[in-house]
Amino acid sequence: MPAVRFQNVSKVYSGARGPLRALDGVSFDIEEGEFFGLLGPNGAGKTTLISVLAGLARASGGSVTVMGHDVVTEYAAARRSLGIVPQELVFDPFFSVRETLRIQSGYFGVRHNEAWIDELLAALGLADKAGANMRQLSGGMKRRVLVAQALVHRPPVIVLDEPTAGVDVELRQTLWQFISRLNQQGHTVLLTTHYLEEAEALCGRIAMLKQGRVVALDRTSALLAGTASTMLRFKTDAPLPPAVAAAARITGRIVQVKARDAAEVEALLATLRAAGVKVEDLEIGRADLEDVFLEIMRGPST
Amino acid sequence: MNFAGAGTLFRKEILRFWKVAVQTVAAPVLTAVLYLMIFGHVLEGRVEVYPGVGYTSFLIPGLVMMSVLQNAFANSSSSLIQSKVTGNLVFLLVTPLSHWAWFAAYVGASVVRGLVVGAGVFVVTVWFAPLHLAEPWWLVVFAALGAGMMGSLGLVAGLWAEKFDQTAAFQNFIIMPMTFLSGVFYSVHSLPDVWQWVSHLNPFFYMVDGFRRGFFGVSDASPWLSLAIVGASFAVVAAITLRLLAIGYKLRT
Numbered sequence: 307m308p309a310v311r312f313q314n315v316s317k318v319y320s321g322a323r324g325p326l327r328a329l330d331g332v333s334f335d336i337e338e339g340e341f342f343g344l345l346g347p348n349g350a351g352k353t354t355l356i357s358v359l360a361g362l363a364r365a366s367g368g369s370v371t372v373m374g375h376d377v378v379t380e381y382a383a384a385r386r387s388l389g390i391v392p393q394e395l396v397f398d399p400f401f402s403v404r405e406t407l408r409i410q411s412g413y414f415g416v417r418h419n420e421a422w423i424d425e426l427l428a429a430l431g432l433a434d435k436a437g438a439n440m441r442q443l444s445g446g447m448k449r450r451v452l453v454a455q456a457l458v459h460r461p462p463v464i465v466l467d468e469p470t471a472g473v474d475v476e477l478r479q480t481l482w483q484f485i486s487r488l489n490q491q492g493h494t495v496l497l498t499t500h501y502l503e504e505a506e507a508l509c510g511r512i513a514m515l516k517q518g519r520v521v522a523l524d525r526t527s528a529l530l531a532g533t534a535s536t537m538l539r540f541k542t543d544a545p546l547p548p549a550v551a552a553a554a555r556i557t558g559r560i561v562q563v564k565a566r567d568a569a570e571v572e573a574l575l576a577t578l579r580a581a582g583v584k585v586e587d588l589e590i591g592r593a594d595l596e597d598v599f600l601e602i603m604r605g606p607s608t
Numbered sequence: 609m610n611f612a613g614a615g616t617l618f619r620k621e622i623l624r625f626w627k628v629a630v631q632t633v634a635a636p637v638l639t640a641v642l643y644l645m646i647f648g649h650v651l652e653g654r655v656e657v658y659p660g661v662g663y664t665s666f667l668i669p670g671l672v673m674m675s676v677l678q679n680a681f682a683n684s685s686s687s688l689i690q691s692k693v694t695g696n697l698v699f700l701l702v703t704p705l706s707h708w709a710w711f712a713a714y715v716g717a718s719v720v721r722g723l724v725v726g727a728g729v730f731v732v733t734v735w736f737a738p739l740h741l742a743e744p745w746w747l748v749v750f751a752a753l754g755a756g757m758m759g760s761l762g763l764v765a766g767l768w769a770e771k772f773d774q775t776a777a778f779q780n781f782i783i784m785p786m787t788f789l790s791g792v793f794y795s796v797h798s799l800p801d802v803w804q805w806v807s808h809l810n811p812f813f814y815m816v817d818g819f820r821r822g823f824f825g826v827s828d829a830s831p832w833l834s835l836a837i838v839g840a841s842f843a844v845v846a847a848i849t850l851r852l853l854a855i856g857y858k859l860r861t
Contacts, residue, residue, distance in 0.1 A: 319861070360702050363861045382610070382704035390702050396695035400624050412616025413703035455699065 308335035309494035315368035330518040343509030350515040389461035397440040414459035506595035540585040547581040614709035621717030637728040657795040664737035670792035673819040680722030680758035688766025707853035718759025742825030754815035757842040811841040
């Protein structure tokens with residue numbers, strides 16, 4: 307039995323300019339104990355898919371199960387199996403951190419949960435904030451409380467919807483150590499993120515969404531191996547020749563260009579030299595997940 | 609049913625208003641006392657609604673019930689719209705709580721808020737005029753049913769509204785006129801025939817009239833008729849509320 311099963315899930319929103327198809331026949335399974343990544347550009351349907359999974363949105367077609375429970379007909383069992391860390395930094399300003407966690411635990415019918423709540427507070431570095439009102443916390447601290455809230459009923463499946471957006475490096479480390487530990491203990495983790503290096507480091511398997519469809523679904527290692535290309539990386543201040551600029555990924559001074567083999571590297575360097583572009587810190591490396599992602603997203607949508 | 613979960617939501621809703629009791633309990637009590645002082649001062653000795661009952665004595669039960677109703681409505685409607693606008697309703701939406709649990713918890717907490725404010729108004733105003741309890745069971749029945757119906761109506765308003773001003777409009781243009789025109793400040797028998805007839809179409813009239821019966825043992829309408837109408841109104845509003853919650857109206861897209 308897969309931990310999560312999406313079967314031909316579609317979602318159509320009725321917009322002002324006609325129906326908007328946010329999800330279009332999405333099907334894949336996430337096995338128990340997997341650390342699974344869901345990637346895609348903004349508007350690809352990642353959050354919609356997670357909303358359908360969590361019962362925040364209803365699918366227009368298809369079905370979703372969590373630990374074998376249908377999210378519509380057996381919603382109570384499905385939601386008990388699921389811990390969702392929402393993307394938005396939301397909180398209830400009336401309560402302290404500990405009250406927030408006790409209340410969330412109570413909603414799931416879990417009483418006498420103090421030991422686990424204390425463990426969560428300690429693991430997420432919130433122990434000294436337990437009595438603080440939610441309003442007094444910084445953004446990063448609020449994010450930690452969201453994670454604790456999602457885990458308070460010990461769900462076997464944990465969903466993190468861009469949990470590290472706007473989060474400092476230290477918290478990111480704390481968070482990933484903690485989530486990895488839970489994953490090692492057998493929890494299934496579904497992660498969406500914009501930080502592709504995080505997905506590459508953490509996720510054993512990855513699905514990529516584009517315009518509401520799955521355009522790639524494979525082991526992370528297989529996705530990386532699939533593009534056997536090399537990357538030419540360098541820094542420059544000079545404008546690039548148009549032929550190079552069109553194929554390059556440019557981040558400030560850093561330029562990355564894909565090259566299939568040594569001959570292509572040669573040709574690229576020759577083009578740059580001919581254009582009088584002075585390059586620094588030149589290196590040749592393997593493609594990373596970001597390159598795979600960009601290549602897939604540039605491809606045709608179906 | 610997940611009773612522990614529903615109980616948690618109920619307690620959370622009570623804590624929510626209790627933590628800001630100055631605004632949610634003390635303020636409405638003060639408002640009611642001001643009404644009593646002003647109307648009582650102006651009209652005491654000029655109006656006798658029931659034989660042997662002074663105007664201030666007549667007014668107090670009406671003000672108590674008006675406070676019960678308005679605050680029961682305010683509790684569920686404001687809680688829901690706040691959670692919707694700030695986005696923290698998601699914490700509730702991802703739980704296994706059923707629509708019955710939502711209904712029981714929100715309406716239950718609204719009834720508590722209504723009764724707490726009503727009791728506060730009573731405790732403060734009872735010193736202004738002689739009152740005794742002729743048929744106290746009617747007080748309990750009408751206060752609880754009225755608060756239940758208003759808590760349920762507050763849920764409907766909170767579900768429907770997308771902004772704070774929409775719940776405020778619901779309160780100001782529907783709840784306020786209907787409570788003010790329900791015979792809180794006067795007996796409907798003193799009105800022209802047409803307005804008497806119109807008043808009898810207002811379910812709030814039966815709530816206030818039935819509640820007042822508990823103090824004076826007399827009322828404009830039969831308490832049994834009032835009970836039937838208030839009970840039926842509650843049943844209708846509750847059925848609508850439960851339906852909206854079950855389909856996730858404006859909650860789940």
